[in-house]
Amino acid sequence: MPFPILRTPFVVLSEIISILEPNEAVTSSFCSKNFKCLLSNQYRHRKKFVMLEAYMVDFEDDIRVAIAPGMEETKIVLSVVPMSKLNESTNKVVEINGHKAEFSSEVPIFYFEDKKLGSQWIVDYVTGLFNIDVRRLAIGRNSTWAVDWINSRQEKSMNRVLLVEPTNNDSKADEAVDYVLKNARSSDWIGIDEYVSDNYRFNGTLGPVQEVSISEKGYWVTCDNLMNFDAIEIYIGNSRLTISDLNPFLRHWRAGGSPRLEYLEVCLENGTIFENFDDDLEVVRTDEVGTYPVSFGDPVVIHNCYSIQRMDGVKALFICDRYFHFIVQHGKATSWRE
Template sequence: MPFPILRTPFVVLSEIISILEPNETVTASFCSKNFKCLLKNHFRQKVHLTWEAYMVDVENVGKVTMAEPGIEERVAVLLAVHVSKLNETTHKIVEIYGYKTSFSSGHLILYFEDQVSGSKWIVNYVTDLFNIAVRGLAIGRSSTWAVDWINERQEKPLCRFGLLTPTNNDSKADESVDNVLKNVRASDYIAIDEYVSDNYRFNGKLGPVKILILWRNGHWVTCDNLMNFDAMDIHIGDSRLTISDLNPFLRHWRAGGSPRLHYLEVCSENGRVFEEIFDDDLEIVRTNEEGRYRISCVKTMVIRNCYRIRRMDGIGALVKCYRQRFYMIVQHEKASN
């Protein structure tokens, strides 16, 4: 005999809902319109929901995942898949809200004729159910539309953003990266892991953001770009910058530019070695000091036998060239010395 859950006192129901995982909550919301309304009312009465929503849209698959703040592992709660991926091997197909639906690996999959509409639908469904905003976005090259859509649908900026490595290489790469760099807003983390042509150039500002990572193909980054990156941590891979290019940046920083910078790491392209040849006017001196910067909760960067440079206001930084890498650690805590 079915359990009459909707007749259960709200206090008891609230406790039951509180122990559900996000994917279980989303699945339960599809059972009936009345139960969906019950869930929505529950989350609108809660003072604070610790779970955060993330949107993933890559190559004909849209996904909403959720996680606790500070936890990297995310739970998939709802998927939007192009109907072309629906075949005779897909089992237990049912129709919900007019869409073909299946259940796999603890979450629902909805099939759409139009992938963009499907991705938007599942994001709107989950965020409305939990009464939350999208905090993270990870997309592929064909999904850069999502950046503008997120900016338009919510006032609160993203916390994390990632442009993922594509499975193919075509002429749309430059356009995709340019669109993202000019329009993305994220407070904590921006990572670009995309290919661009040798001729690609970016003219604009990026940030403010805490961490900026260009995993690969950072060959397009110029000294002017570096000056216009408003970030606390900057990591650039496959760079073509030389010390001659970085000297103007150090001059810019010394005069008060990039005031939020804490850490800069530049990895050269094709194993090219950085040479420690700094301009005399920078007044860089050798030091036996040790520089430490905590990159993550599990990794701390340590540099020794480096150089010291001071900003006009007295704030110091340690810089070091080690084979194919250039490091800069700004010591903001010593500003009062």
């Protein structure tokens, strides 16, 4: 016999709603329009739920929305599957709001012919229910439309944007990387995990953002890119930069460029020993130790460093062998996360 939950005293009902996990709240919201409205009102007026954030994933056939309670682990609450995978011979499929859905798994699944429409529908549903914004976004090269769509639907910018590594060899990689770099608005982190052609060049600016991370496919990054990334931390994997490329970056920083930069890490594809500095840089050897608390793993510690001083007196320590580690010195090393 169904439990008449809407007849429960409001105090008790409110307490029940407060202990629901995000996935449980989304699933139960489909019970009736009245219960969905009740849930939405509770989430809209209770400060306890202010930290909830929506996380949208749209990558090939992986389409889902998750809820992140602050910086805690995300929990998937709703997903979309292509209509071609629907098996209507089962008794598990129902129709809700004109869309076919299945509730036999832990997370409700909706079937859509149009993947883009399905993505937008589940995002609108979840963000409307919890009265929250999309703060994290992970997309594939065929879903860059989501960047502009999210930018236009909310005033607050996202805090994390990732272009995911593909599982196919679609030719749209260059356009996807260029679009995300030029259009993504993110306060905390922008990550690019995508292959581009050897001829690809990014000619724009990026940021301001806290961190830029170009994964193991950073061979396209130029010295001009380093100077035009407005970030506190920059990580570049498998770069093809050379000694002659890094001298102009040091000159740029010494003259006051990249004023927000605290840490730069470039993995040099071919490896090198950095000994040939332009005289005007006034680089000197030092026995100082540089330390930076990176966002993952143990802090980076560099020894037998070189030192360079900016025109305003601020110093940076760096080494260059397999990696170019560049740490700006402002007294005690700190991270923007602290």
